[in-house]
Amino acid sequence: MPEESKRRALEHLIAGNRRWAEGTVREDPAFFQRLVEQQAPKYLWIGCADSRVPANEIVGLRPGELFVHRNVANLVVHTDLNCLSVLQYALDVLRVEHVIVCGHYGCGGIAAADRAAPLGLIDNWLRHIQDVAERRRALLAREPDPARRADRLCELNVLEQAHNVCRTTIAQDAWSRGQPLSVHAWIYRLTDGLVQDLDFTASAAAQSASELTSAIERIEARTRRG
Numbered sequence: 001m002p003e004e005s006k007r008r009a010l011e012h013l014i015a016g017n018r019r020w021a022e023g024t025v026r027e028d029p030a031f032f033q034r035l036v037e038q039q040a041p042k043y044l045w046i047g048c049a050d051s052r053v054p055a056n057e058i059v060g061l062r063p064g065e066l067f068v069h070r071n072v073a074n075l076v077v078h079t080d081l082n083c084l085s086v087l088q089y090a091l092d093v094l095r096v097e098h099v100i101v102c103g104h105y106g107c108g109g110i111a112a113a114d115r116a117a118p119l120g121l122i123d124n125w126l127r128h129i130q131d132v133a134e135r136r137r138a139l140l141a142r143e144p145d146p147a148r149r150a151d152r153l154c155e156l157n158v159l160e161q162a163h164n165v166c167r168t169t170i171a172q173d174a175w176s177r178g179q180p181l182s183v184h185a186w187i188y189r190l191t192d193g194l195v196q197d198l199d200f201t202a203s204a205a206a207q208s209a210s211e212l213t214s215a216i217e218r219i220e221a222r223t224r225r226g
């Protein structure tokens with residue numbers, strides 16, 4: 001029966017899960033017991049939904065150690081209740097002290113936004129990236145090569161999204177009650193698996209705009225040198 005064969009098509013995933021769970025218990029018999037009792041991650045990761053950027057794995061963290069939100073092109077949109085709810089839970093309940101917005105080079109969402117070829121509903125989501133490109137038009141114009149231009153747009157987008165985290169009422173409220181919170185902007189390179197810090201670190205509401213300006217100035221200086 002066709003339904004049965006569709007179900008069986010995923011058998012290797014269930015088998016993979018069994019192997020993983022058994023291996024985990026073999027290595028650390030109390031692992032799941034500890035995990036059930038407490039969720040206490042120290043970091044919130046806001047990253048791209050891209051299957052090549054598995055958040056936990058690339059920073060060497062295990063289940064329970066990283067709170068994660070992913071969407072296409074790692075956007076932090078001021079009216080996105082999904083992202084805002086994750087952020088609020090992370091800061092207000094889990095008391096996470098570091099929010100990492102991590103983009104990646106070779107991001108399909110960024111490339112699609114830059115090409116502006118119509119793809120349907122997602123175009124409305126990608127408009128947020130086009131807004132970033134429009135604001136930084138002069139800088140991007142210095143990169144005539146489309147691949148290099150897309151790389152710069154990936155960097156600029158991460159910085160703007162980290163700044164957006166800082167501008168939420170959630171981050172601002174955390175800072176105003178004296179809660180320790182730092183917001184970081186990172187970018188991951190698919191070709192070597194390495195994360196690079198874009199040197200945006202905001203640990204107070206007033207720092208965010210100047211961190212954004214100086215990080216963008218560093219990108220500008222790099223594009224001038226060619």
Ligand code: CO
Nearest residue numbers: 048050107108
């Ligand atoms: Co991506």
